[in-house]
Amino acid sequence: MAGITPINYPLPLAPESPSRKREFLSDGINLRSGELHHNALTKIIQDIDVSPQKHQFYPYPHVEHERAAKTLGITSYSIYFTPGSDIAISLILRLIACTTKRLIIPIPNYFGWIDHANLNQINILPIYFNDQCPDNFCIKSLLETIQTTSPSIVAISNPNSPTGIEFDDNTLLQISNLCMENGHLLVIDECFIAFSNINHLALLGQPEHIIYIRSFSKGHGLAGARIAATIASPKIIDILSQERTESTIAGSTWTILHGILAKEEHIKKICQSIIQTRKYVIKIIMELRPNWQILPSGANFINIKTNGDNSIELVKIAALGGFYIRDMSSQERMNGYIRIGVGELELMVKFLKQIFPVEYDYSERNYSEQ
16 A cells, blocks of 8 residues: 555565465354364363453462362473463474474374474474374384384374374384484374273383373363363473463363363263263264265264265265355365264264265164173
């Protein structure tokens, strides 16, 4: 525009990166993003009392930190909270990976890892998923890379997003031991762990070479509250806490987190019911479409390759019933797959009726046999 004084400050060039805008859905059920759909959870959150003062006045992060750490059973100097796991990923790559500039990571993975690695000029060493050997991303390649690469950040999502595939206990022990022997820092992103049978802390403990990122978005249903925790050695926590991101977590978010953690046993039952429903949905789909390929999943979603059928057409059919599922073809190594989120049984029965209106007939006995 005429009359605007140009900026003389030497701005850096904006990086070329794809737009990550989420499509706004004004109605219907979002089964795209791994959000936790369960009426019992909704009731728990509704019953948490958030006083006006939590919005009106600044929280005291150190007090909230101590309280949350105690509830989680983690020493307060080994845990650090951030407003969502994306911030934790950003801090790790910017403040810790800066020394070696290397990231070993299975691909595909949560795009935040790749985006923040690129922003910080981190060299990415990818381990590519092959759906012809979906057992742990061809673990042989990963272990070889860990053994033949200079000290790096090794980042795994377990269960993996977006595939849902899990690393089993023996694989995790191998990865951890080789990382320790070869001077790597192992970062385990636990975003979907609530829907698996894994307990990383019980299996691997808290050695100094492991960093855990624990999100409360999926397994605790707090995607909109934006809060996550990083569990690591005090030395690493001291580095991350220089950013003081705990002070940007809202007072209302802390209150909701404490309220959810107080209902931990109820939350575990809700997640177990999602696991049961996931098994049921897979069973029904394989019975009705035995030619389709379903990746093994430890998350609250499944990925399906609709061999012989038009996957885009299935996305459209689901949308006609108000169910929004995701075409995964834009994700590296996921061409031809669609992702379906798994919510409570009642919701998934309606979904199955929408995509299989003639063949599917719900039977409670059939479900209870899972």
